Amino acid sequence: MADYSAIQALHKSAPAFSPYVPVGLLPYIAFVLLGGTFALAFYFSTLPKTTVPVQETLIASLASVLGGFGVVALFNSVGVYV
Numbered sequence: 001m002a003d004y005s006a007i008q009a010l011h012k013s014a015p016a017f018s019p020y021v022p023v024g025l026l027p028y029i030a031f032v033l034l035g036g037t038f039a040l041a042f043y044f045s046t047l048p049k050t051t052v053p054v055q056e057t058l059i060a061s062l063a064s065v066l067g068g069f070g071v072v073a074l075f076n077s078v079g080v081y082v
Helices: 002-013 023-046 054-077
Strands: none
Touching: 023 054
């Protein structure tokens, strides 16, 4: 029981959580990331098809990462914290 009360006291004395990115910037970050995703998707669709798609794979991977972070930023900006 002494361990639990020590952990509880430590928890109560800890500072409150503050995010690294201000919540007010999340809609703008989401817009930039998702805009970049759509721009890269358009660029990806205009690339000439090659037998070894190294450039296509890199661009599609970057667009996928931007889209993933953009969707998370968009959800967080409307209050769905994932």
